[in-house]
Amino acid sequence: MQYDFVPMPARKPLKWPNGARIALMLTTNFEYWDRTKDTDKPFYPGGPSIITDTLPGNVYDNPNWTWREYGQRVGVWRMFECFEQAGVPTSCTMNAKMGLERQAVVRHAIDRGWELVAHNYVQTDLLSNYQFDIEGERQVIRETLRVYEEVVGRKARGWLSSSLRSTPNTADILAEEGLSFLTDLLNDDQPYLIRTECGRPLVSIPYTSEVNDFTVFLRQGKDVDGAFRVFKEQFDELYREGATSGRLMNIGLHPHVIGQPFRIRALRDFIAYAKSFPDVWWATREEIADWYLENHAGHIG
Template sequence: MHYDFVPLPDRKPLKWPNGKKLAVMLTTNLEYWDQVREDDAPYYPGGPGIVGGTLAGNVYDNPNWTWREYGQRVGVWRMFDVFDKAGVPSSCTMNAKMGLERRAVVDAAVQRGWEIVPHNYVQSDLLTDFFFDKEKEREVIRETLRVYKETTGRDAKGWLSSSLRCTLNTVDILAEEGLIFTTDLLNDDQPYLVQTQSGTPIVSVPYTSEVNDFTVFMRQGMDADGGARVFREQFDWLRNEAIEQDSGRFMNIGLHPHVIGQPFRIRALKDFIEYAQQFDDIWFATREEIAAWYLENHQDHI
């Protein structure tokens, strides 16, 4: 994996379509966790738990598993209702097991015409488990893409690794499989090109671990007002920066149905969307739209 280090001040202005200043992605992560694994290695939870402590992989962790399942049974539908009433789309991610075990949730996103990005095979496994075995990593990615197409009815265009734990081989494999963007890299507020061994570049359209309901609510302990304030602060600064420097930015909010989908938190999402909709220079974009546009126009940027 290689990308050029080009500091923000050294870039040409980034122009979004139709003169928009800020692209906003509201990411709903559709994630499934197995109840147990076959081995007794520590179970990787893929995010903070509601009850502390890590059990062996072959021991069922009831409070944490059922808390996460709340997002699939209840929380995600609350989120979909907020998006529907506001008339804005969500850019969803989906691990393969979600399509196999919780098909109704994925179908609801597909029926709405929303973007869905492959998000590894199952949330409790990581690509870094295969850091020294590129072919095994390729197998996991290919199986994920196979289930994705079977579930969504279309070929995937991008990728997000579980917990963003990719390897140095991941983007090369993605390019070889025909994908055009990765969401794993956290190092920018604009897209850029990642070079690959195949010679076909991949567009980086970053996810976020900062403006993320795990961080805001679970790690920092904010309430709905505090969460909405964080979202607005990020939005305002990026938008003003884009206007002052005449160069577009993008903003992502990472959302998990078992976290933001709780009744006492969901208002943070509703309030933020209502706030952002006041501005006519905002683009509620998909990652595929951003990546495709960037591949056509990036020569004017870097």
């Protein structure tokens, strides 16, 4: 994986379709966690825990597992109601085990035409575990893509690694498998091209760990009004900057976090706020990737 370091002042203005200032993505992460793992060592579950005391991987961690399952049983449906009542899409990510074990959630997104991005096989098996095993990483990616096609009915176009823990080989493998975008990188407010060994470029469509319900609610301790202010401040500044060169904004959302009753208003209020502005592109990552592959020479040649 290689990409050029091109600072913002050295770029040409990015002109989104129809004069949009900002491409806005509200990302709902569909994630499944195995109850246990065959190890007596603590293992990283693929996301923060609500109770931080660690247990061996082969011991069932009831409060943390059922806290996460709340998102699948209850929280995600509360989020779906927000999107549907407002008439805006959500860009969903889906790990393979979610597609196999929680098909009602996935089917709801498919039936509404919402985007689904491949999101690793299971949250508890990070690609960084395969840093020195490229064939092992390739097999995880291929099995994830196989299940995606089986569940969704078409091939995946893009990828988000669990906990963003990819390796230097990930982009090269994804390009070999025919994908067009990667959303692991956190280093920009605009898309750019990633060069790969096979010669097929990937579009980087940055994710965010800052404007993310885990960070805002669990790490920063914001209440619902504080979270809304974070979302609003991010939007306002990117919208201002987008008057001269288009920007991307993503909010990372997890149904067991923002899907809680005392947090959901932050999402509902932000959607209403963003909808009050013109020149907002409620984009999918696939739309951004396709457009950028055709137009990148007008931005970073």
